[in-house]
Amino acid sequence: MSSDPWGRVDETGTVYVRTAEGEKVVGSWQAGTPEEALAYFERKYEGLVVEIGLLEKRVKTTDLSAKDAQTAIEHIRHQVDEHHVVGDLAALSARLDKLVESVDSRREERKAQKAKQADEARSAKEALVTEAEELAQSEQWRSAGERLRALVDTWKGLPRLDRKSDDELWHRFSHARSAFSKRRKAHFAQLDAQREDAR
Structure with missing residues (x-):
């Protein structure tokens, strides 16, 4: 059995992520050690972190339309909600909420302009x-x-x-x-x- 602050693997190879609502099943892992299982799902989490970072930058620095930004946010939020990763999911959700706010305020600014x-x-x-x-x-x-x-x-x-x-x-x-x-x-x-x- 292996665990880190955000997740653990039980003896059957089931991987869990820890959330405010309790543990959720991420997936199962049969090939290799529990440490490798956690590392794999943590890398997937890092992938989402990078994706959100890029989207934050695009919203700030390009003229990405509100509609396209909304679609991209929903796409990432869907992945966060499906929780097939190990990491701080609440932090990702908070960043996405903030992004929605800034897209909305940019939409209002554009409307006013x-x-x-x-x-x-x-x-x-x-x-x-x-x-x-x-x-x-x-x-x-x-x-x-x-x-x-x-x-x-x-x-x-x-x-x-x-x-x-x-x-x-x-x-x-x-x-x-x-x-x-x-x-x-x-x-x-x-x-x-x-x-x-x-x-």
Whole structure:
């Protein structure tokens, strides 16, 4: 019979892990000494420790999506719950709980960031629409025309909003542009007509 702080092997070769809820069967070991049995299941535990460490690092330093992080956490938690390893399972569970918290808080941060970006894009587009509507009334045919073209380029560089808002704003924006074009056309047609008359 062999034991360590986290597990033991009985005379039948059954391996146990010690947990707060008492001992749980890890598996059985027939090939070799009880020490080898414990060493084997302790290595499997170390494997989980490494896996959790890597996941903690990925969550902190990469843009791993919350969904993928959640899947990876559940995969490891399943292995911890199946307890086919010898070691401090409660410590692993605690680390996984902490990971879930940090994934959740990153998800909230991202949500807030997205909302902020959407607000900024909406304000920017509303400002463009307002300016376009003012320019639509202008008699400065050349400079207003150039400015309207520049506004279109600015619009194209902004992120899209939700479809409904984006469509509504774009409709007002393009309506202002076509109103300006109509007025400009009418103005120059009138000039041409006056020239004809003068001739």
